[in-house]
Amino acid sequence: MSHVSILPVPVHAERRSLLPVLASIPAGVTSRQLECLYWVQEGKSATDIGAILGISGRTVEGHLIKACNNFGVRTRFQAVLKARDLGLLAPPRP
Template identity: 55%
Template structure:
């Protein structure tokens, strides 16, 4: 397969992020820590981290910041 085709395809395919994964990403985009997000959503910081790890994996990235960047580019989350 052509590597360029794979890169283009990766940017156009939208993975099925759960509502909670999207919500956690949206809070990260607002500068909130896992502890802060957990307090807002009534979850443990570890559960928030788990949602963020799953979201990053689905988006094909390694960090929460990369996940937010990809989410914004794909229109999955909005930032003010």
């Protein structure tokens, strides 16, 4: 019979490391908006992004417009730069 040791690790330690990231996300920005911005960064069109995410290109456009509003910018490219500067654009999880 094997012996298993369990070391006490505070559960909140992981959450604490996320606080600076969460604090930097502008109010109202959703994970779907960030996902769309990631694909814009990769050079994809709204139609391409829609195919990747399983939604319409028009819905993608809506997410991008809302992302621009939430970041306080006029273009999707400015929104990408803001999100990238804040460290919010990462490859989507499989």
